[in-house]
Amino acid sequence: MLFIDQNDPKALAQAFEQKPKLIWVETPSNPLLRITDIEQIVSFAKQHSTLVSVDNTFLSPIHQKPLLLGADIVVHSTTKYINGHSDLVGGAVIAKDPQVAEDLKWWANCTGITGAAFDSFLTLRGLRTLDVRLARHETNAAKIVDFLQSHSSIEKVYYPGLKDHPGHAIAKKQQSGFGSMISFKIKGDIEQIKAFLSRLNIFSLAESLGGVESLICHPSTMTHAAVALSEQETAGITQNLLRISVGIENVEDLITDLATALKSC
Ligand SMILES: *Cc1c(COP(=O)(O)O)cnc(C)c1O
Numbered sequence: 344m345l346f347i348d349q350n351d352p353k354a355l356a357q358a359f360e361q362k363p364k365l366i367w368v369e370t371p372s373n374p375l376l377r378i379t380d381i382e383q384i385v386s387f388a389k390q391h392s393t394l395v396s397v398d399n400t401f402l403s404p405i406h407q408k409p410l411l412l413g414a415d416i417v418v419h420s421t422t423k424y425i426n427g428h429s430d431l432v433g434g435a436v437i438a439k440d441p442q443v444a445e446d447l448k449w450w451a452n453c454t455g456i457t458g459a460a461f462d463s464f465l466t467l468r469g470l471r472t473l474d475v476r477l478a479r480h481e482t483n484a485a486k487i488v489d490f491l492q493s494h495s496s497i498e499k500v501y502y503p504g505l506k507d508h509p510g511h512a513i514a515k516k517q518q519s520g521f522g523s524m525i526s527f528k529i530k531g532d533i534e535q536i537k538a539f540l541s542r543l544n545i546f547s548l549a550e551s552l553g554g555v556e557s558l559i560c561h562p563s564t565m566t567h568a569a570v571a572l573s574e575q576e577t578a579g580i581t582q583n584l585l586r587i588s589v590g591i592e593n594v595e596d597l598i599t600d601l602a603t604a605l606k607s608c
Contacts, residue, residue, distance in 0.1 A: 349379045359391045369398040374562040374586040376501050378510025385413030405477045406520040423553025426469040431462040480523035484589040490598045496608040501526040523589040531608050533582045542604035552588035560586045
C-alpha cells in the first residue's frame with residue numbers, strides 16, 4: 344500500500360508506475376477536508392486499468408455521485424449520514440460492474456460482514472430523511488463557518504465551501520453541496536483546547552459523525568492517535584485542530600455553545 348497526495352500529478356504518475364489494482368480516494372478527506380478531483384483520478388486510472396474506489400461517507404449520495412464521475416466502486420460508512428442517528432455501525436459498497444458487485448457480495452457473505460436485520464431496518468428508516476436532514480445539516484454548517492471565521496480566537500477554518508479553500512473549485516464542480524463537516528484551529532495550546540472542550544454543553548466529544556446531534560473531535564488524540572506526532576504535523580493535524588460534525592439542532596444554540604466555550608481561549 345502506498346499513501347500519496349492525490350492532488351500532486353507527479354506523485355500520481357509515480358504511483359501508477361507500480362500498476363496498482365485499486366486506487367482509494369477519500370474526498371472530502373478526514374479531518375482537513377481536502378478535495379480530490381475524482382474525474383482526474385479516473386482519467387489516470389483508465390490508462391492503467393486500475394479500479395477507482397471512492398469513500399463517499401462525508402457527503403452521501405445526495406451531494407456527490409462518484410459513479411457518474413467515472414469511479415468503479417463507492418464505499419459508505421452507513422454509520423454516518425445514511426443512517427444518521429448514531430445508533431448502529433454499518434457500511435455499503437456499490438460497484439458499477441455487476442461482476443465486481445457479485446464478487447464483493449460473495450466475500451461479504453463468506454466473511455459474515457453483512458448487516459444485522461435490525462440495523463438494516465434502522466438504516467432504511469434513517470435513509471428516508473437523508474435529504475431533509477442534509478439540508479438542515481448544511482445550513483447550520485454554513486452559519487457556524489461564518490461564526491468561526493469572524494471569531495478572534497480562531498486561527499483557521501477548513502471548509503470546502505470557503506472560497507479560499509484550496510479545493511473549493513473542484514468541490515463546486517463535483518459536489519452539489521459542501522457538507523457539514525468543519526475543521527478549525529484555535530489560537531492556543533493543548534491546555535486551552537482542553538478547557539474549550541470541557542466548556543461545551545451541546546457538542547459531545549466523540550469520534551463519530553453524520554448524526555442528528557453535533558459532535559466535536561480532537562483528531563490528534565482521537566481519530567489520528569495511532570499516527571506518530573511528527574507524521575501528524577506533516578499531515579497538518581496539529582494539537583490545536585478540532586473537527587466538528589454539525590447536527591440539526593437549533594443553530595443559534597450551537598453558536599452560543601461555541602461562543603461561550605471560546606471565551607476561555
Ligand atoms: C467512519 C468512517 C469510516 C469507517 O466507518 P465505520 O462505520 O466506523 O466502520 C470510513 N470512512 C470514513 C470517511 C468515515 O468517516
